[in-house]
Amino acid sequence: MPASTPTRPHPHPHPLAVAARLVMLALVAVLTVLATDGAGQLWWVALLAAAGLPALLAPQHRLLGPLSRVAEAVVLGLAASQVAAVGTTGAAAYGLGASAVLPYLAVPVTVTALRRRFVEGAVLLGVTATTLVVCGVVTRVDGVRQLTQPGYLAVCAQWLLLAGLGLYTASVLHQLMRVRGEGKPQPYAEATRLLTQLRTVARQLPGATLDPGGISEHLLEELRTVARADRAAVLSASGGGRLVVLAQVGAERVDWETTLDADSAIADAWASQQPQTAARSQARSHCGGDVSALIVPLAAGVRTVGLVVLEADAPQAYPPPVVSRVTALTGPAALRLEAALLFDEVRSLATNEERQRLAREIHDGVAQELVMVGYGIDNALATVHDDTEETAESLRTLRQEVTRVITELRLSLFELRSEVDRHGGLAAAIAEYARTVGASGGLRVHLSLDESTARLPAATEAELLRIAQEAVTNARKHAGAANLWVTCEVDPPYAQIEVSDDGHGIADQRPDGRYGLAIMAERAERIRGRLEIRPRQPSGTTVAVVVGSSPRRDNVRGSAAAAAAEGE
Numbered sequence: 258m259p260a261s262t263p264t265r266p267h268p269h270p271h272p273l274a275v276a277a278r279l280v281m282l283a284l285v286a287v288l289t290v291l292a293t294d295g296a297g298q299l300w301w302v303a304l305l306a307a308a309g310l311p312a313l314l315a316p317q318h319r320l321l322g323p324l325s326r327v328a329e330a331v332v333l334g335l336a337a338s339q340v341a342a343v344g345t346t347g348a349a350a351y352g353l354g355a356s357a358v359l360p361y362l363a364v365p366v367t368v369t370a371l372r373r374r375f376v377e378g379a380v381l382l383g384v385t386a387t388t389l390v391v392c393g394v395v396t397r398v399d400g401v402r403q404l405t406q407p408g409y410l411a412v413c414a415q416w417l418l419l420a421g422l423g424l425y426t427a428s429v430l431h432q433l434m435r436v437r438g439e440g441k442p443q444p445y446a447e448a449t450r451l452l453t454q455l456r457t458v459a460r461q462l463p464g465a466t467l468d469p470g471g472i473s474e475h476l477l478e479e480l481r482t483v484a485r486a487d488r489a490a491v492l493s494a495s496g497g498g499r500l501v502v503l504a505q506v507g508a509e510r511v512d513w514e515t516t517l518d519a520d521s522a523i524a525d526a527w528a529s530q531q532p533q534t535a536a537r538s539q540a541r542s543h544c545g546g547d548v549s550a551l552i553v554p555l556a557a558g559v560r561t562v563g564l565v566v567l568e569a570d571a572p573q574a575y576p577p578p579v580v581s582r583v584t585a586l587t588g589p590a591a592l593r594l595e596a597a598l599l600f601d602e603v604r605s606l607a608t609n610e611e612r613q614r615l616a617r618e619i620h621d622g623v624a625q626e627l628v629m630v631g632y633g634i635d636n637a638l639a640t641v642h643d644d645t646e647e648t649a650e651s652l653r654t655l656r657q658e659v660t661r662v663i664t665e666l667r668l669s670l671f672e673l674r675s676e677v678d679r680h681g682g683l684a685a686a687i688a689e690y691a692r693t694v695g696a697s698g699g700l701r702v703h704l705s706l707d708e709s710t711a712r713l714p715a716a717t718e719a720e721l722l723r724i725a726q727e728a729v730t731n732a733r734k735h736a737g738a739a740n741l742w743v744t745c746e747v748d749p750p751y752a753q754i755e756v757s758d759d760g761h762g763i764a765d766q767r768p769d770g771r772y773g774l775a776i777m778a779e780r781a782e783r784i785r786g787r788l789e790i791r792p793r794q795p796s797g798t799t800v801a802v803v804v805g806s807s808p809r810r811d812n813v814r815g816s817a818a819a820a821a822a823e824g825e
Contacts, residue, residue, distance in 0.1 A: 278313060281361050282306055288357035292344045301336035305361060308332045312368070323377060326365040330381045333361055334388025341409055342398050353408040355389075359416035366420045370427035378424045382417060389413045469493065469597040469714060470750060470785055470805075473504035476565065476590045481506070483582040484551070485574055486567040488540065491555075492523070493563040493598065493714065501712040502749035503563065503594075510748065512541045513566065515711050526552040527561055532584060534575050539566055549574035553583055555591035562595040601716040627666070631659045664697060677718040684708040684745040686718075687725045687754065691743045698733035700741045700758075708747040717804060720784045721754055724777045728756035728800040731774070736760025738797060751805035759797040777802070 286302045311318075312325035337355040344354030362385060369378035393404030393413075403409050473491035480486065490505035490513055500515040500523070514521045517528075522535040535550040549571060555563040565587055567575070575583075634656045638649060677686045684706040695702035712718070725743070732738055738760035746753045774790060777800070781788040786804040793799045 275313065277367070278306070278309060278364055281364050285358055285361050288360070289340055292340055292354040292357040298336075298340050298343060301332070301339065301358065304332050305329060305336065309364070312365075316368075316372075326368065326377070326381055327384055329365045330362075330384040331388050333358060334385050334392060337389060337413070338392030338396050338403060341406075341412075342396050342403060353412060355409055355412045356416070359412065362416055362420050363423075366424055370424055373431060375424060375428045375431075379421075382421055382424070386413075386417055389417075468785060469503050469594060469601060470717070472590065472593050472597050473563075476586070476594075477504055477506050479586050479590075480565065480567065480583055483586065484567055484579050485569040485571070487570050488566075488568040490566045491563055491594075492566065493594070494561075495712050495715055499712065500564070501714050503714060504750050512709060513711060514539050514541060522550060522552050523564060523566065526554045526564055530554050530556045530561055532580055534580070536572070538568055540568070546570060547572045551575040551580065551583065553580075553587050555587055555594055557591045557595040560595070562591055562598060601714070605716050605719060627659055627663050631656065631663070634659065677715070677722055682708050683713065683718045683721060683747055683752070686722050687743060687745050690722075690726055691729050691741065694729050694733055695741055700733060700738060703740065703742045705742070705744040708745065709749065711749045713747065713749050713752055713804075717752070717784045720780045721752060721786075721802065721804070724780050724788075724802050725754050725756060727777050728754075731800075732756065732758040732760065732798070736762075736798065746807075748807065749805075751803075751807045753801065753803045753807070755799060755801040757793050757797060757799040759793070761796065762792055762798050774800075 282302055282305065285305070286299055289298050289302060290296055308328040308331075309325060311321040312329070315321045337358040340358050341354035344357075362382075365381050366378050369375065369381065390404065393406075393409060394402060396403040398406065476491060477486075477489050480489065486506070488505070488507035488509065488511050490511065491503045492500040492513065492515065493503050494517075495501040500513075500517065502513060502515075505511060505513075514523050517524050521539060522533040523539050526533040531554070533552045535552070536548065537550065538548045539550050539552065547570060549569045551567045551574075553565045553567075554561050555565060565583070567583070569575070634652055638652050638656070677683050688704050688706060691702050691704065694700075713721070725745075729741065729743070732741055736758045738758035740759045742755075742757040744753070744755040744757075778788045781802050784804055786802050789799075789801045789803070791799050791801075
């Protein structure tokens, strides 16, 4: 059975929380010395500091934080009663010495208000009030119960009312802000504002990049400096309950577990938003042996944007100190990755909307008009006299031209509407397009498809599909080819698409064909890919786009280097 245990990193104390407690403790210490004419009661201040230490060091802990704040409230009530009882003669007689300690009540109440735990704040006030009443009944000053002293009652009531009023005000302000946030702003004005901010922020980023792949690769490089990783990857959601590989490192080909409904530490980390350690590999292709795996979710607020998977071929490779160092790096990286993924999503939505708009305009405009022209030509041919053969021939030629234009428009519509299906994959989309275009252009299409179960990011798949479409279209329009070879190899984060023809090459291509090559180069650069255009022997052209580096090729290079080293 796999050992999967959640690991919680201990957050560092917030500087403001530390400063607030230190200031209030110092104030209470000074007031206590003044109220008692000595330092004999300062041990209550030390006890308050000890009671609040767990809440300061582990504010997010489900038990330590609330229990520590309750302990502060109890110690505060005991300290207020004791300082009031042993104060100077006049203060002790009237119970006014409690005012030296009760200002500290602002610390636990304010912390609960900032964390929006208003019920817990009310409970703390109740605990403090109960402690003050019990101590007032038990404690006697000059033979009189402390609770009967008007000064003691006035001071306690004053500070409890002030703390309660502050807590109630914070609750009302929170409700008002939430109601205001739920108002519906003008969608386009809000979208414009957000996109403008995104553009400004993107220009200020280091390297001005919002590329998920580049951010993921940089994160893996940083993580390998603080933790051992024989294999590592950054995964992100793609819809349909599956993950895609944004980047990975390691000499071997890894087929990672990308299904979120499987029984795996990856699925547990995604669901719980907590780091997971396991004693088995999270790769389907692993051969066995001692393995340690660490899966750290990349969470931005309440949203999980990705996962980091680290694996080492050794037992117990990720103890808590290593996990803490890893999570210290993944926290800021989650925000960067979320921004990049959102930017990609916005760009994809804008691109899809533009393609759909163009498709509708062409279908409802030029295409319909050309169809009507074709019908008019058919009518003219049906009524032409036999002695007007030249006119008929011209009409036939025009009819052929109109048919060609309509075919081109239909193919353009098909290209605009073609998308990578969530379940079909990139290879299936490219194959469908090549078959359709090849059939319309009289080309024999030869397909070679090799696609793993893992998926590339949606934006990368979309760009690779458009590059393949442009290459196939160029071969049909300008190459004068009879055969078309399409090769698709996908092994995320690596992918290679290759389109070859046996035409007359690119030297005689029309200008619009070269414009298409420029568009392909821009698309390849956008996804950090490499576009290669080379002649094919004995005739024709090969267009290839490569994204990432192939694990298989790396293995071959590694084996060759090892053999060369042994030979020396």
